[in-house]
Amino acid sequence: MPLTDNKGLVKRLSCEISAAWAIAKKDMRIYYFKPNIIVSGIFFPLFMFLAFAIGKNTPPGALIPGLISITLLFSASSIEPVSIPIERRVKTFERLLSAPISLYSLVSGESMSGFLYSLGIACLPLAVGIFIFDTPIMSIPVLIISMVLTAFCFATLGTLFAAYPTENVGEVMSMLNTVRLPLIFISGVFIPISTMPRIGQQIALMSPLTYGNDMIEYAYTGKSLFSPLLDILALVIFILIFQVTANYLYKKFNE
Amino acid sequence: MKAIEVSHLIKEFGPLTALNDISFSVSEGETFGFLGPNGAGKTTTIRILTGVSRPTSGTATIFGHDIERDTIAARQSMGIVSENSNVYDDLTAWQNMIFSAELYQVGRKEREKKTNELLKKFELYERRNDKAHGFSKGMKRRLTLAMGLVNSPRLLFLDEPTSGLDVQSNLIIRDVVADLVKEHVTVFLTTHNIEEANIMCDRVAIINKGNIVAIDAPESLKKTIQSVQSIEISFDYNSADQLEELSRLSMVNEAQKAGDKFKLYTEDPSEVINAVMAYAHAHNLKILSITTLGPSLEDVFIKLTGLQRTGEKIHAID
Numbered sequence: 001m002p003l004t005d006n007k008g009l010v011k012r013l014s015c016e017i018s019a020a021w022a023i024a025k026k027d028m029r030i031y032y033f034k035p036n037i038i039v040s041g042i043f044f045p046l047f048m049f050l051a052f053a054i055g056k057n058t059p060p061g062a063l064i065p066g067l068i069s070i071t072l073l074f075s076a077s078s079i080e081p082v083s084i085p086i087e088r089r090v091k092t093f094e095r096l097l098s099a100p101i102s103l104y105s106l107v108s109g110e111s112m113s114g115f116l117y118s119l120g121i122a123c124l125p126l127a128v129g130i131f132i133f134d135t136p137i138m139s140i141p142v143l144i145i146s147m148v149l150t151a152f153c154f155a156t157l158g159t160l161f162a163a164y165p166t167e168n169v170g171e172v173m174s175m176l177n178t179v180r181l182p183l184i185f186i187s188g189v190f191i192p193i194s195t196m197p198r199i200g201q202q203i204a205l206m207s208p209l210t211y212g213n214d215m216i217e218y219a220y221t222g223k224s225l226f227s228p229l230l231d232i233l234a235l236v237i238f239i240l241i242f243q244v245t246a247n248y249l250y251k252k253f254n255e
Numbered sequence: 256m257k258a259i260e261v262s263h264l265i266k267e268f269g270p271l272t273a274l275n276d277i278s279f280s281v282s283e284g285e286t287f288g289f290l291g292p293n294g295a296g297k298t299t300t301i302r303i304l305t306g307v308s309r310p311t312s313g314t315a316t317i318f319g320h321d322i323e324r325d326t327i328a329a330r331q332s333m334g335i336v337s338e339n340s341n342v343y344d345d346l347t348a349w350q351n352m353i354f355s356a357e358l359y360q361v362g363r364k365e366r367e368k369k370t371n372e373l374l375k376k377f378e379l380y381e382r383r384n385d386k387a388h389g390f391s392k393g394m395k396r397r398l399t400l401a402m403g404l405v406n407s408p409r410l411l412f413l414d415e416p417t418s419g420l421d422v423q424s425n426l427i428i429r430d431v432v433a434d435l436v437k438e439h440v441t442v443f444l445t446t447h448n449i450e451e452a453n454i455m456c457d458r459v460a461i462i463n464k465g466n467i468v469a470i471d472a473p474e475s476l477k478k479t480i481q482s483v484q485s486i487e488i489s490f491d492y493n494s495a496d497q498l499e500e501l502s503r504l505s506m507v508n509e510a511q512k513a514g515d516k517f518k519l520y521t522e523d524p525s526e527v528i529n530a531v532m533a534y535a536h537a538h539n540l541k542i543l544s545i546t547t548l549g550p551s552l553e554d555v556f557i558k559l560t561g562l563q564r565t566g567e568k569i570h571a572i573d
Contacts, residue, residue, distance in 0.1 A: 012327075015360045022357035030345045091341040098305045099358040100330035255309050 019101040023109025024116065031083045032117045041078070041121040045071040048184075061133030065220045066189045067125040069213040072150045076118035077158035077180060080110050081172040084162035097254060107159050107246045114155030115148075122147060135220065142228055143219035149235040150212030156242040157208070163249035183209045188217075193225055208238040256319050258283045258410050258441035259304065264313035266299050266465075273299045275465040276313070281458075283318075283409070284439040286432075288456035288473075290449065292560055296465045297445045298338075301412055304443070305335055317410060331359070334408030338415040338445075340395035344388035348379050348398055351387060352405055359406035366405065373401040377427060393424030400428060410441045417451060429455070453552040463560040476555045483550040483558065486519045486527050491541040504530040518548075 031037060049067050087093035096106055129135035137143055161176040185191065186200060187209035193201055204210045215231035218224035224231070259281040266274040274296050281287040291297050302308035304315055306326040315322045320329035342351050349370060356366035374380040377397040387395060396416070403411060416432070417425045432455060435442060446452050452459050453473045460470040469476055490497070493515055501517055502510035506527050509520040521527045524547045535542050 018360060019358055022354060026343065026346070026354050029350065030343060090344075091337060091339040092343055094307065094337060095335075095341050095355075096358070097307050098330065098335050100327045100360070101358065102327065254307055 016102060016105040019099065020105040020109035020112060023096065023106065024112035027079070027083060027110065027113035028116065031079050032113060037079070038121070041075040041117065042071075042124055045074045046125075048074075059133075061129060061135035064125055064129035064133065064135045065216045066213065068122050068129075068147065069150065069187075069189055069209060069216055070184055071122045071125055072118050072147065072212065073154050073180065073183065073209055075121040076114045076151045076154035077161075077176065078114075079117065080114055080155070080158040081162045081176050082169050084110065084159070085167050085169045085172055088165075089167035097250075103247045103250050104243070107156070107243060107250065110159045110162070111152065111155040111243075114158050115152045118151045118155065119147060122151070137220055138222040139219050142215060145232065146212060146215035146219055146228075149232060149239070150208075150216070153208050153212065153235050153239050153242065156239055156246065160242045160246040160249070163246050163253060165253040183207050186210075188213050188225070208235060211235050211238075256283065257281065257316070258285070258318060259287075259443065260314075260316045261300075261304070262314045264300070264303065264315060265311045266296075266303065266308070267311045272465050274303075274310070277462070277465070277467050278313075279460055279467060279470055281441060281443060283441055284436070285457045286436055286442040286444060286455055288452035288459035289443065289445045289462065290452055290459055290556055291462035295462045295560070297462060298414075300462070301414060301443075301445065305333065305412060306330055331406075332409045334403035334406060334411045336400050336403035336411065336413050336416060338418070340392070340399045342387045342390075342395050342398050342402065345386060347384050347386050348374060348390075349383040351398060351402060355402040356405045361406050369405050369407070373404055376431060377401045378423075391421070392419065393421045396420055397424055397427060400431065404431075404435075408440065410443065411435060413442060413444045415446055416444065418447065449551070449553040449556055459552070461556055461559050468559045469555070473552050477550045477552060479555070483554045484521060484524050485548045485550075486521065486524055486531065487516050487544075487546045487548055488519070488531055489516045489543040489545075490535065491543055501531070501534065504534060506530065516544075 045067070049063070049070050084093060087096075099106075130137075157180075158176065161172055161179075164172055164175065166172060186196075186204050187193075187207045188204065189209065193204045193210065196204065211226065211231040211234040214224045214226055215228050215235075218228050218231070226234075257280045259279075261277060261279050264274050264277045265272070277296075277300070289297055289300065299308065303310050304317070304322060306322045306329060309323060317329035318332050320332075322329045343354070346354065352370040352374065353366060356370065361369065371380070374383050377400065379394060379398060379401065382390070382394070387398060390398065400413075400416065403413075413432070416428050420428070432442060432444075442455075444452065444456060456473060458470065458472050459476065461468050461476075469479075471479075498510055498512045498517065501507065501519060504519070504527065506521050506523045507519045507530070508522070511518045511520075519527055519531070528545065528547075531545070532542070534540075
């Protein structure tokens with residue numbers, strides 16, 4: 001490839017990243033840095049987790065990996081399905097659709113804000129594990145990689161569901177919850193996958209939370225169902241599928 | 256090179272044909288008006304020209320860039336001011352401007368310089384640190400227009416720029432558009448305000464039911480319907496009965512009352528003037544003013560789109 005083509009490509013890529021970052025900053029300013037959003041981001045997964053974990057004969061520190069997984073799932077995928085229908089209603093979404101950027105940048109920018117928000121929120125159960133329960137972490141690099149990939153995967157899932165062409169937040173949230181709530185029961189967060197019936201184990205393989213939770217579990221205990229490399233590969237494949245599908249749907253629904 | 260070149264554009268939504276094989280071009284530096292009743296195809300055309308929607312068939316280029324295949328390059332030279340004042344209410348005027356500049360990849364120094372300049376031009380600089388949700392309708396409209404200009408576009412899409420605005424905002428926006436024309440910026444304007452199109456546009460296209468029914472300079476379009484002339488008359492005494500009596504005068508096709516004046520449409524103004532003089536004499540009325548008017552752009556619009564007047568309102572007949 002000639003040098004000028006490379007320079008053009010690098011410039012284009014840098015423009016796309018800047019635009020995606022601009023969208024992420026805008027979303028964080030408008031939707032994420034609000035006390036009620038931050039508080040609900042922390043309390044919703046916490047209470048849901050306590051509802052299922054209390055009464056079990058498990059030491060509290062051992063619950064931290066599952067709590068981090070659920071926090072990442074709910075906080076990363078919650079805001080875009082709210083903000084995008086609202087932006088459709090007030091016509092600001094049209095501004096993004098007509099900007100000189102690719103749909104991939106739009107989808108990535110929208111997902112990036114959910115990703116950063118959920119990482120921030122997930123630091124709380126992480127800190128509780130470290131400072132209150134003294135939960136040991138076997139591999140910090142694996143924990144960082146698992147949290148980053150899981151957060152980005154679910155942020156992209158939220159952006160994907162928000163592609164549904166409606167101005168009604170409730171419509172998107174009900175569709176998303178139909179998928180999101182069953183995920184926490186089939187992905188090994190509350191019930192170990194190895195103890196599930198065969199059909200349950202097969203369904204678990206189709207859930208991105210299975211791989212995220214498995215890798216987080218490995219980072220804490222050194223034990224997992226799959227190797228961390230397989231978990232990484234599965235999460236990357238889910239991210240790509242969600243990203244490509246979201247890109248396709250945003251394009252299709254705007255024609 | 257043409258700023259916009261549209262060739263045989265068709266857009267179908269299922270069985271509905273929103274655009275039926277339309278073709279037109281807009282030269283660089285031209286102010287082009289796009290008029291049509293609701294549902295005529297104006298918004299669909301803009302959505303295709305800005306790359307938001309794809310045509311069923313046909314092509315559209317912006318400064319030579321195909322909007323479907325070279326979308327990003329085509330969009331880089333345009334500014335878009337949509338009908339809705341689509342600013343972010345939870346961001347300040349400054350943040351809205353900077354966000355828009357970032358989306359259009361305006362460099363850091365340039366974006367701050369341009370933001371300062373535009374906020375001052377649109378008289379929003381003093382409120383730059385206030386969130387937009389506290390702004391009036393006119394201020395939001397001005398901010399929307401400022402955001403559309405932050406990337407110094409060569410082509411500006413202006414959708415209903417002054418609809419329902421206060422006088423101050425209206426004047427500021429018209430002044431800015433006049434300045435853009437001096438700077439050789441191409442303006443693609445859609446408006447319901449036909450007088451606005453008459454004043455601002457070099458050429459107008461009239462679209463109806465997905466077809467372009469006329470495209471020419473406003474004055475040339477008016478010449479095509481010289482048969483629609485009118486007499487505007489004011490008496491020293493007005494009553495409700497006069498409208499019906501005047502509408503029955505010889506050669507009067509239609510009569511309207513607007514404030515203290517009557518407007519009588521005719522193909523023969525001199526005959527109607529004689530009839531009005533006789534009517535005033537017979538009813539012991541004093542004529543305060545009488546004016547002969549040529550066809551307005553609104554008359555052209557109504558004739559070509561098949562709309563009809565009822566009183567002072569315009570109704571679709573289809």
